[in-house]
Every structure is written in structure tokens, then in C-alpha cells.
Amino acid sequence: MNVLRRMLATGEGLAGLAMLSVLVAVALAAPLLAPGDPLAIRGDPLLRPFQEIAHPLGTDRLGRDVLSALIHGARTSLLVAVSAAAAALFIGITVGTIAGFLGGWVDEVLMRVAEAFQTVPAFLLTLALISVTGPRATTIVLGIAIGAWMQPARITRAEILSLRERDFVAAARVVGMRPLEIAFREVLPNALTPVVSLAAVIVAAAVLIEAALSFLGFGDPNRVTWGSMIAEGRTVLRRAPWLSIIPGIGLVLTVLAVHLTGRGIGHALRARRVVA
Amino acid sequence: MRRALALLRRRVLGVVPVFALVVLGAFLLLEAAPGDAVDAYLAGIGGGDAAQVASLRAEWGLDGGPLPRLIAYVSALLRLDLGWSSAFQRPVLEVVLERLPNTLLLMGMATLLALSLGSLLGIVCGARPGSLRDRALSLTAIAIYAMPGFWLGLVLIVAFSVELRWLPSGGIETVASGLSGLDRATDIARHLVLPVLSLGLVYMALYLRLMRDGMAELWSQDFVRAARARGMTGTRLALRHVARNALLPVVTMLGLQSAAMLGGSVVIESVFAIPGLGRLASEAVSRRDTPLLLGVVLLSAVVVMLVNMLVDLAYALLDPRVGSGTGGSGAGG
Numbered sequence: 227m228n229v230l231r232r233m234l235a236t237g238e239g240l241a242g243l244a245m246l247s248v249l250v251a252v253a254l255a256a257p258l259l260a261p262g263d264p265l266a267i268r269g270d271p272l273l274r275p276f277q278e279i280a281h282p283l284g285t286d287r288l289g290r291d292v293l294s295a296l297i298h299g300a301r302t303s304l305l306v307a308v309s310a311a312a313a314a315l316f317i318g319i320t321v322g323t324i325a326g327f328l329g330g331w332v333d334e335v336l337m338r339v340a341e342a343f344q345t346v347p348a349f350l351l352t353l354a355l356i357s358v359t360g361p362r363a364t365t366i367v368l369g370i371a372i373g374a375w376m377q378p379a380r381i382t383r384a385e386i387l388s389l390r391e392r393d394f395v396a397a398a399r400v401v402g403m404r405p406l407e408i409a410f411r412e413v414l415p416n417a418l419t420p421v422v423s424l425a426a427v428i429v430a431a432a433v434l435i436e437a438a439l440s441f442l443g444f445g446d447p448n449r450v451t452w453g454s455m456i457a458e459g460r461t462v463l464r465r466a467p468w469l470s471i472i473p474g475i476g477l478v479l480t481v482l483a484v485h486l487t488g489r490g491i492g493h494a495l496r497a498r499r500v501v502a
Numbered sequence: 503m504r505r506a507l508a509l510l511r512r513r514v515l516g517v518v519p520v521f522a523l524v525v526l527g528a529f530l531l532l533e534a535a536p537g538d539a540v541d542a543y544l545a546g547i548g549g550g551d552a553a554q555v556a557s558l559r560a561e562w563g564l565d566g567g568p569l570p571r572l573i574a575y576v577s578a579l580l581r582l583d584l585g586w587s588s589a590f591q592r593p594v595l596e597v598v599l600e601r602l603p604n605t606l607l608l609m610g611m612a613t614l615l616a617l618s619l620g621s622l623l624g625i626v627c628g629a630r631p632g633s634l635r636d637r638a639l640s641l642t643a644i645a646i647y648a649m650p651g652f653w654l655g656l657v658l659i660v661a662f663s664v665e666l667r668w669l670p671s672g673g674i675e676t677v678a679s680g681l682s683g684l685d686r687a688t689d690i691a692r693h694l695v696l697p698v699l700s701l702g703l704v705y706m707a708l709y710l711r712l713m714r715d716g717m718a719e720l721w722s723q724d725f726v727r728a729a730r731a732r733g734m735t736g737t738r739l740a741l742r743h744v745a746r747n748a749l750l751p752v753v754t755m756l757g758l759q760s761a762a763m764l765g766g767s768v769v770i771e772s773v774f775a776i777p778g779l780g781r782l783a784s785e786a787v788s789r790r791d792t793p794l795l796l797g798v799v800l801l802s803a804v805v806v807m808l809v810n811m812l813v814d815l816a817y818a819l820l821d822p823r824v825g826s827g828t829g830g831s832g833a834g835g
Binding site: 338339341342344345346347348349350351353354355356357358359430434437438441442443444453456460463464467470471474477478479481482485486 | 519520521523524527531534535644645647648649650651652653656657659660664761762764765766768769772783784786787788790792795796798799802803806807
């Protein structure tokens with residue numbers, strides 16, 4: 227709770243969390259706010275924003291309501307980004323803990339693998355995975371995670387390395403706990419703080435990667451996403467630029483909210499460390 | 503100079519196992535993809551009978567188990583044979599090398615823009631942290647950093663190509679313009695302005711923040727106080743002591759971000775219809791050409807490794823402590 231209060235004390239944290247709460251609320255309430263299929267045709271094509279009350283943000287090339295697509299897009303965007311970040315953190319923390327705690331050749335091999343993954347552009351890795359498995363929501367999530375687990379792995383490893391020679395670890399050894407049990411039950415919980423600050427960065431990056439994928443047409447074709455809305459609007463960019471610009475603003479606000487929240491958390495955690 | 507060479511040798515040796523792992527990963531993806539090189543080749547030339555398929559598989563070393571196939575793949579790579587592109591009906595290496603210069607040009611210009619503008623504005627912010635100028639610029643940087651590059655590209659197209667009609671909206675040069683020499687260079691430069699801005703501004707924002715935060719922290723360090731005590735003030739202090747030391751993390755980030763920038767150019771090249779490596783990757787995915795995609799992946803890995811080596815060398819030149827084998831005295835110049 228203390229962390230939350232400290233976080234809200236920074237302007238960045240407050241602004242970020244407020245924006246993020248609104249976005250999450252919109253995403254959760256999407257079926258209530260914009261009932262029905264957002265891909266259904268609702269009116270005349272290419273209505274301008276603020277022209278008709280029934281379609282406050284206008285309609286696209288096929289007469290689909292932009293506002294309801296935008297609302298449902300928030301849902302897809304956040305869902306994919308948060309699951310991808312969770313998967314990336316899970317892989318990264320597991321690899322980092324094993325590498326840091328076991329050390330030796332296991333550490334050497336795992337870190338070389340991480341380096342190899344970092345050598346290939348993450349976006350290309352995701353593309354490669356999707357091209358092999360086809361664009362399904364799960365492979366997109368996994369594809370994004372595959373390109374993002376390396377940094378959490380490195381940071382977890384560094385934390386574990388600094389913790390593993392402490393007295394409480396020696397005590398756990400003395401009572402006969404097995405190495406991996408010590409690593410995951412005793413050491414890992416103490417190493418999590420810096421990794422958690424990284425979560426925001428990964429979520430923000432995942433939002434952008436998902437948007438880029440669906441912009442290129444490699445997203446899940448059965449869902450509305452902001453990226454696919456931008457791609458769709460691009461075909462009429464000269465006549466109706468707002469169709470591409472509006473969903474992009476959604477993306478900017480989402481990434482901004484996540485970034486600011488992350489910076490707020492970072493500030494709060496650092497402040498706590500100084501006090502402690 | 504000897505120090506730099508020793509560093510380079512160590513880096514080259516370190517890179518070998520990493521690249522071997524990348525190759526192994528590429529092979530696994532190739533195995534997971536439906537169909538093999540023979541299928542792709544025959545699809546292009548209009549099919550063949552079973553005997554021809556079998557003899558081709560044997561000839562290309564594809565008729566054994568996974569291990570012989572891996573050996574065949576690696577030995578082909580060692581002969582610089584990246585396989586056959588079914589989408590282009592040409593060797594993959596030819597296609598990717600043809601596209602590489604455009605991507606390198608785009609990335610190089612974007613890096614130049616991001617690094618120069620980012621560190622310059624970062625110095626402006628970091629010279630007086632907390633000032634109004636600092637806050638305004640930092641906030642702008644955070645907003646730019648949140649923008650998807652491809653969206654920024656579309657916004658720039660709407661503003662500068664559709665509305666103002668100042669700049670072309672796509673392509674790398676005017677098709678069949680017949681231009682040569684300086685005129686052609688100007689033409690390409692005009693085509694590159696918007697893509698370079700779309701790719702580079704995001705990193706500009708990143709470097710600005712890094713430079714600014716670095717400088718803000720350095721102001722309270724002892725060596726800065728010592729310089730102040732010696733009577734050094736103003737611009738001279740900000741530039742020679744604070745900014746110079748804050749530049750090191752920016753240079754490190756430059757190497758770390760080279761992979762991300764190559765990834766970003768996939769989308770930017772698609773937006774601006776630039777025939778580069780990035781657009782080739784998305785073409786390979788939509789035309790189900792896995793060998794071509796993996797060719798792009800391998801070439802990108804090589805580019806990223808080379809960039810990182812260059813960055814390491816630059817770092818060694820900037821920071822005399824790196825690679826000298828002895829711990830230096832503190833920072834400060």
C-alpha cells in the first residue's frame with residue numbers, strides 16, 4: 227500500500243495510473259459500452275467524426291462504427307500485451323533463476339542462448355514463429371514473449387547471483403532443501419522487485435509489437451485490433467485520414483499510460499529502497 | 503590501438519557460439535515449417551514426378567533424419583548457400599543482398615538523426631534538470647516514445663505528402679526518372695526524409711531521456727563538484743564533464759537498440775514501400791517463403807553483431823578504462 231501511495235505522489239504515476247484505469251475499464255466493459263459485433267456494418271460508409279450522433283467517431287470504408295471498433299480494440303490490445311508480458315516474465319524469471327542459481331555450464335549455455343535471441347530482431351523472431359504456426363492469438367502472444375524474455379532473464383540472474391551467498395540461503399541448504407527448491411522458494415521472492423519494474427516496459431513494447439503485427443496483416447483476423455484499423459484506414463488515407471489517426475491515438479495513450487505507470491512504480495520502489 | 507584489436511579479437515571469438523545458436527534456431531524453424539526446399543523448388547518449376555523428387559532430396563541431403571539435414575544445412579551455409587526462394591524463384595542470398603543496402607541506408611540515417619538530435623536535446627535538458635525547458639522537452643520525448651513508428655509514418659505522410667505536397671509518400675527513388683549522380687542522390691534523400699523521421703524520432707526520444715537522466719545524476723557527483731570548486735562553470739562544465747560522461751550509456755544503448763531498429767524497419771519499409779530487407783521479411787511471411795524469411799533473419803543477426811562490435815570499439819575509444827585490463831581512476835575528463 228505504501229508503494230501505491232508513493233507512486234501516486236509522483237505526478238507521472240498518478241497520470242499513468244488514471245489513464246490506465248480508464249483504459250482497463252473500457253476494455254473490460256467493451257460488450258456493455260459497444261454491444262454487438264464491432265465488425266458488423268452499421269451505417270453509411272466513411273462518415274466523418276462528429277457528423278452523426280449514432281456514430282460519434284464516424285464509420286470506416288465499409289460502414290462499420292469506428293467508436294465501437296476502438297473500444298473492442300482496447301480489449302484485444304491490452305489482453306494480448308498483458309498475456310505476452312506475463313509469458314515473457316515467466317520464461318525470463320525461470321531461465322534467470324536457474325542460470326543464476328545453478329551457475330557453471332548451465333548458466334553459460336542459457337546466457338549464450340539469451341544472447342543469440344537478442345542478436346535477432348525481436349520483431350523478426352515473432353514473424354518467423356507466426357509464419358510457421360499461422361496467425362492465432364496464442365502464437366502471437368507466444369511470439370511476442372519469445373522476443374522479450376531475455377532482459378528479465380538477465381536481471382533475475384544478476385539479482386539471484388547477488389543473493390545466493392547470503393546467510394538465509396546457507397540456512398536453507400543446512401536444513402536440506404534441494405537447490406532448485408531454494409532457488410524458487412527462498413531466493414526468487416527476494417529478487418523480484420527490479421524485475422517487476424521491467425514489466426511495464428515489456429507491456430508497452432508488447433502493445434506496439436501487436437499493433438505492428440496486425441498492421442501488417444499478421445494478427446488474428448477474427449478480432450478487431452487498433453493495428454488492423456490503422457491498416458484498413460490506410461487504404462483511404464487521402465480521403466479519410468482520421469480512420470488511421472484515431473486508433474493510433476488509442477495506441478499512443480495506452481503506451482504512454484503504461485510507461486508513466488511504470489516510471490511511477492520505479493520511483494516508488496527506489497524510494498522504498500532508500501528508506502529501508 | 504592494440505587495446506582495440508585485442509578487444510575486437512575477443513568479441514569475434516565470443517560471437518561464434520552465439521551465431522551457431524542462431525543458425526540452430528533457424529534450422530529448427532525450417533524443420534517446423536510445412537514442406538521443404540524440394541517442394542518449394544518444384545512448386546516454382548511446375549512440379550515433377552516422384553523419382554525426380556527422390557533424386558533431388560538425395561542430392562540436396564534432405565532424405566535422411568534431422569541430423570543429416572542439419573549437417574546439410576550448415577555445410578550449405580558455409581558455402582554461403584542460403585537456399586532457394588520460392589517466392590522469387592532465385593537464390594535467397596541474391597535476393598537478401600540486393601535489399602540490404604536500402605535497409606542499411608535507412609537505419610544509418612535514422613541512427614544518425616536519433617543520436618545527434620537526441621544527445622543534443624538531451625544536453626539542453628540535462629544542463630539544467632528541472633527547468634521549464636527540461637520539463638517541456640522531456641514530456642515531448644515521452645509522448646514521441648509512445649508512438650508506433652508506422653503510425654507516425656502515416657501521420658507524416660498525411661501532413662507532408664497529402665496536405666503540403668512537399669515530399670514523396672513512398673518508394674526509394676522516382677521510378678524511371680533517368681536521374682544520375684547528384685540529382686539521383688537528392689531524389690533518394692527526398693524519398694528518405696519521412697521514413698528516416700518515422701524510424702529515427704522514436705530512438706531520438708529514447709536517447710534524449712537517457713542523456714538527460716544521465717546528466718541529471720552526474721551533477722551531484724564528486725568530480726563535478728571538484729570541477730566547480732576549481733572555478734569551472736556554465737557550458738564548459740556541462741559539456742566537458744557532465745555531458746561527456748553521460749554519453750557512454752547512450753553509446754551502449756545504440757548497440758542494444760540496433761536489433762530493435764532493424765525490427766522496426768520491417769514495418770516502416772512496408773509503410774513507405776521501400777524495397778529493403780524489412781519489407782522482404784513481411785513479403786516472405788505473406789508468401790509463405792520460410793527459407794527467404796530465415797535468410798533475412800540470419801543476415802540481420804550478422805548486421806546486429808557487426809554493429810555491436812563497432813559500438814564496442816567506439817566505446818573503447820571513448821572510455822580509456824575499457825579493455826585496458828586495469829581499473830582506471832574515476833570518471834571525469
